[in-house]
Amino acid sequence: MSLTDSKRLAAYKAVDTHLNSATRIIGIGSGSTVVFVVERIVQRGNVKKNKLDGKNENSNQVLEELDLAQCVFVPTSFQSRQLIIDNGLNLGEIDQYQEIDITIDGADEVDENLNAIKGGGACHLREKVVAESSKKFIIAADYTKKSTVLGEKWIQGIPIEVIPFCYSLVLNSLRLLGCQNLNLRMGKNKAGPIITDNGNFVIDAYFGKLDGQQFLGSDKFMFINSPSEVLKRIKLLTGVVEVGLFVGMAEIAYFGEDDGHSVSILKK
Numbered sequence: 001m002s003l004t005d006s007k008r009l010a011a012y013k014a015v016d017t018h019l020n021s022a023t024r025i026i027g028i029g030s031g032s033t034v035v036f037v038v039e040r041i042v043q044r045g046n047v048k049k050n051k052l053d054g055k056n057e058n059s060n061q062v063l064e065e066l067d068l069a070q071c072v073f074v075p076t077s078f079q080s081r082q083l084i085i086d087n088g089l090n091l092g093e094i095d096q097y098q099e100i101d102i103t104i105d106g107a108d109e110v111d112e113n114l115n116a117i118k119g120g121g122a123c124h125l126r127e128k129v130v131a132e133s134s135k136k137f138i139i140a141a142d143y144t145k146k147s148t149v150l151g152e153k154w155i156q157g158i159p160i161e162v163i164p165f166c167y168s169l170v171l172n173s174l175r176l177l178g179c180q181n182l183n184l185r186m187g188k189n190k191a192g193p194i195i196t197d198n199g200n201f202v203i204d205a206y207f208g209k210l211d212g213q214q215f216l217g218s219d220k221f222m223f224i225n226s227p228s229e230v231l232k233r234i235k236l237l238t239g240v241v242e243v244g245l246f247v248g249m250a251e252i253a254y255f256g257e258d259d260g261h262s263v264s265i266l267k268k
C-alpha cells in the first residue's frame with residue numbers, strides 16, 4: 001500500500017470510529033494525513049449521496065450522517081485553516097472554545113505508549129493547544145510513524161519553537177543539556193529560517209543515538225524512557241515557546257498498515 005493510501009486509511013478509520021451526529025466542535029490537526037480527515041468528514045456530511053454504508057474494515061457499523069452546518073472546526077495552523085475554509089466548513093478559533101469535543105491530528109512518530117513527536121510541519125504549538133483543549137485527542141498516521149520508543153524513526157530531532165531573539169541562547173542551553181546535533185530549521189525557497197504561524201523560529205534538537213534502541217543526551221539524560229522528563233527539561237529553557245513532544249495526550253492512534261489493514265493502539 002502506498003504511503004498516501006496508508007494515511008487515508010488511518011484518517012478514515014479515525015473519523016468513522018469517533019465522529020457521530022452528536023459531535024459539534026472538532027479540532028483539525030495539520031499535515032498531509034489531516035487532508036484525508038477533512039475529506040472523510042465532508043463525505044460523512046452526506047452519507048447517502050456518497051453511498052457510505054459502514055463498509056469500514058472489521059466493522060459492520062452504520063455510519064451516521066454528520067450535520068456539518070451544526071459543527072465548528074478549530075484549526076491548528078494556516079494550512080488546516082485553509083483546509084476548513086476550502087471545504088466550506090464552519091471555522092472557529094481556539095480562543096472561542098475552552099473545550100473541544102475531539103481533535104484528530106497526524107504525528108511524526110508515535111511510541112507504544114502513545115507519546116508522540118510532532119512539529120515536522122512546525123505547527124506543534126497550536127496543535128498542542130488544541131489537543132490539550134480536547135476531550136479526546138486522536139492520532140492518525142501512516143505505518144512509517146509507529147515505533148517502540150521515540151527517536152527510532154524521527155531522527156531529525158525534537159522540534160522546538162523558540163522566540164527569534166532567543167534562538168542563540170536556546171541553542172547554547174540545549175548543548176549544555178547534552179544535545180549533540182542542533183539545527184535552526186531553514187526555509188525552503190526562502191533565505192533564512194522558517195517562521196512559524198506564531199512568528200517564531202524552530203530548532204530541531206537531536207540528542208544522539210547510542211545504539212539501535214537508546215537515545216542519550218548527557219550520561220544521566222535518557223531520552224526514550226522518559227519523554228516527559230525531556231519535555232520538562234527543554235520546556236524550562238528561557239526562550240522556548242513549545243516542544244514537539246506530546247506526552248500522554250493521545251487516547252488512541254490509528255495507523256494505516258503497509259498490507260492495507262489499519263491498526264489502533266489504545267492508551268494504557
Ligand SMILES: O=C(CO)[C@H](O)[C@H](O)COP(=O)(O)O
Binds near residue numbers: 030107118119124127
Ligand atoms: O506535527 C505535524 C505538523 O506540525 C504533523 O501532524 C506531522 O508532521 C505529520 O504530518 P503528515 O501527516 O504530513 O505525515
